[in-house]
Amino acid sequence: MTRIERINFLLDKYWNCETSVPEERELQTLLSSKDVPEELRHLSALFSYVKDEQSVSPSGDFDRGLKKKLEQGQDDGKQNAYVTIRIFRPLLRVAVSALLVLGVGISLYFIAKQDNRPRFVETYRDPNVAMQQATLALEKLSHALQQTETASVQTIYLIDELDIDWSAIDSLSNPVLPETDSLTQRKEGGV
Amino acid sequence: MRMITMVLFLMLLSLPAAADNFVSLFMEQCAEVERPLNNVNIGRTMLEKMASNTDDEELKNTFKQLNSIRIVSSDSEEDSRYYYKKANELMKNSFADYEEAVSMTDMGSKITIWIKQLGDGKQDLILISLESDGKLFIINVNGKIDFDTISKLSGSIREGARLQ
Numbered sequence: 001m002t003r004i005e006r007i008n009f010l011l012d013k014y015w016n017c018e019t020s021v022p023e024e025r026e027l028q029t030l031l032s033s034k035d036v037p038e039e040l041r042h043l044s045a046l047f048s049y050v051k052d053e054q055s056v057s058p059s060g061d062f063d064r065g066l067k068k069k070l071e072q073g074q075d076d077g078k079q080n081a082y083v084t085i086r087i088f089r090p091l092l093r094v095a096v097s098a099l100l101v102l103g104v105g106i107s108l109y110f111i112a113k114q115d116n117r118p119r120f121v122e123t124y125r126d127p128n129v130a131m132q133q134a135t136l137a138l139e140k141l142s143h144a145l146q147q148t149e150t151a152s153v154q155t156i157y158l159i160d161e162l163d164i165d166w167s168a169i170d171s172l173s174n175p176v177l178p179e180t181d182s183l184t185q186r187k188e189g190g191v
Numbered sequence: 192m193r194m195i196t197m198v199l200f201l202m203l204l205s206l207p208a209a210a211d212n213f214v215s216l217f218m219e220q221c222a223e224v225e226r227p228l229n230n231v232n233i234g235r236t237m238l239e240k241m242a243s244n245t246d247d248e249e250l251k252n253t254f255k256q257l258n259s260i261r262i263v264s265s266d267s268e269e270d271s272r273y274y275y276k277k278a279n280e281l282m283k284n285s286f287a288d289y290e291e292a293v294s295m296t297d298m299g300s301k302i303t304i305w306i307k308q309l310g311d312g313k314q315d316l317i318l319i320s321l322e323s324d325g326k327l328f329i330i331n332v333n334g335k336i337d338f339d340t341i342s343k344l345s346g347s348i349r350e351g352a353r354l355q
Binding site: 130134136146 | 231233237238240241244245250253254260262293295297302304316318320328330332338341342343
């Protein structure tokens with residue numbers, strides 16, 4: 001098998017994704033040589049790129065650098081969050097206070113507005129009709145006052161006519177004294 | 192602090208909803224659709240008009256000094272008894288600061304008058320009356336109430352209430 005035949009054979013396998021790792025390395029080597037036929041030269045650039053990229057490996061301090069970058073990113077995030085809160089916290093307080101004051105103000109306005117309204121709806125617009133109801137109410141009240149006054153006077157008269165012995169009633173309300181007196185009399189009598 | 196502010200705010204909001212007089216509260220809490228009631232409210236504006244329209248000087252002065260008259264009545268005997276009980280319950284539960292001025296049961300009628308002193312000579316008077324014919328009257332009078340004049344008004348009041 002000639003060199004060109006070998007390259008073509010490996011390329012067929014490569015495009016069919018059937019090449020092994022050593023075969024791919026061989027293909028890279030064959031295509032990177034100077035005596036590559038003109039019709040296959042465009043492939044040498046591709047395989048040299050793949051070869052170059054495969055040879056790239058992270059440096060020794062890559063992991064450390066990555067970790068450092070991540071930590072720095074986290075710190076930056078924290079710092080930013082802190083700054084955001086520091087800036088917005090007083091503003092939030094002001095906004096909440098303003099909202100509360102506004103809310104109380106609006107509610108007070110509506111309360112004041114409601115207080116300005118009549119406490120109740122007038123039932124009548126015509127004074128003549130209202131007069132009838134008002135006089136009826138006052139008459140009822142007057143009648144009730146007179147009735148109770150009369151009843152009170154009658155009760156007093158009734159009690160007065162009963163001819164009650166008030167001194168006897170008074171003595172009933174203080175029953176201890178006579179007993180004390182009798183005890184004193186007994187002592188004086190030498191019992 | 193915020194909670195207290197919110198509670199105060201809610202309390203302020205709830206203030207206008209509360210009725211401030213017996214008749215309004217009675218109508219709000221006790222009135223039932225199946226048991227109709229008559230409700231008449233006469234405010235200061237109307238009382239002033241009435242005072243300027245009447246010839247009777249005593250009635251004129253009485254009206255001038257009052258702030259409002261509210262009346263609730265029921266013609267049905269059964270409903271009147273029901274509402275009489277309700278009115279007394281409401282009185283005990285929500286108007287405990289009122290003093291019972293007069294209470295009388297006579298010939299099947301029951302009358303109770305409750306009074307609260309409001310200051311500046313003003314009073315709030317509530318009369319709950321269940322009459323012998325089964326009619327209920329709840330009368331709420333607010334303002335400077337001259338009891339001597341009002342008690343003299345009976346009998347002559349209808350004649351005196353002539354309008355110009």
